[in-house]
Amino acid sequence: MAGFDLVGRLxxxxxxxxxxxxxxxxxxxxxxxxxxxxxxxPRPPPGSERMLREAVATKLLDGWLSNRNQTLVPHVLNFAVxxxxxxxxxxxxxxxxxxxxxxxxAEEARRMPLALRRLGAGEGVVAGLQPALDAPPPxxxxxxxxxxxxxxxxxxxxxxxxxxxRGRSNRAFLRYLAAxxxxxxxxxxxxxxxxxx
Numbered sequence: 001m002a003g004f005d006l007v008g009r010l011x012x013x014x015x016x017x018x019x020x021x022x023x024x025x026x027x028x029x030x031x032x033x034x035x036x037x038x039x040x041x042p043r044p045p046p047g048s049e050r051m052l053r054e055a056v057a058t059k060l061l062d063g064w065l066s067n068r069n070q071t072l073v074p075h076v077l078n079f080a081v082x083x084x085x086x087x088x089x090x091x092x093x094x095x096x097x098x099x100x101x102x103x104x105x106a107e108e109a110r111r112m113p114l115a116l117r118r119l120g121a122g123e124g125v126v127a128g129l130q131p132a133l134d135a136p137p138p139x140x141x142x143x144x145x146x147x148x149x150x151x152x153x154x155x156x157x158x159x160x161x162x163x164x165x166r167g168r169s170n171r172a173f174l175r176y177l178a179a180x181x182x183x184x185x186x187x188x189x190x191x192x193x194x195x196x197x
Contacts, residue, residue, distance in 0.1 A: 077157045077195070080120030086149060087125045088132075090158040091116070093146065095132035096139055097159035100173035104133060107164055115161040143180050152181035153191060160195040 079087050094116075098108045116126050136142075146155045159177055163170045178188040 077154055077161075078120050079116060079125055080122070084124070086151060087121060088128055089142075089145060089149060089151065090154055091121075091125060091128050092132045092137055092142055093155040094158045094162035095129065095136050096142060097162040097170075097173060097177070098133065099136060100163060101167050101169040105164060108162060112162050119161075143177075147181065152183060153187060156181060156183055156188060157191050157195045160192060165192075 077090075079090070082090070094112055098104045098112060112129055113126050116129065143155070146152060156174075156177060159174065163173070165171060165174070174188075174192075178185075183191075
């Protein structure tokens with residue numbers, strides 16, 4: 001009989017090994033029992049949901065506006081994809097920039113066709129550079145046309161590629177050009193880093 005008691009106790013212990021723990025079951029049942037229903041807190045004031053939506057919308061708009069200048073800047077100035085009239089407009093800006101200090105230096109004359117070819121301009125566009133240098137259009141009309149076409153950052157990049165930035169009058173011209181085209185200082189600075197000439 002004692003042997004049966006021993007076997008019974010061993011089997012009883014083995015039954016608890018399948019994931020059941022009687023010692024923990026009772027406290028778990030007490031914890032899962034529904035407690036008193038929590039009392040509702042104070043109701044939000046009327047219109048607070050609308051105010052929250054407006055605050056979130058304002059934050060989103062503010063973030064977009066502070067970042068908009070980065071999205072307006074051309075990532076790549078590619079003459080190969082520009083229509084001929086727009087490419088010609090940017091070539092005219094290059095010619096005007098090169099003459100900002102009153103003369104086109106030998107370095108600027110050498111640099112401009114190379115920059116145009118490097119940026120995908122065809123020979124027709126490159127050939128338009130010399131006539132633009134010989135008879136540049138009036139700068140106010142040229143810049144007004146640039147703005148109408150939405151090419152302000154492109155025009156600034158083209159000017160950067162055309163002139164020698166070490167000259168004092170050339171740097172003054174770039175400041176004027178950025179202001180006249182309505183470019184934010186961070187946009188102009190980003191273009192200056194990207195298009196070093």
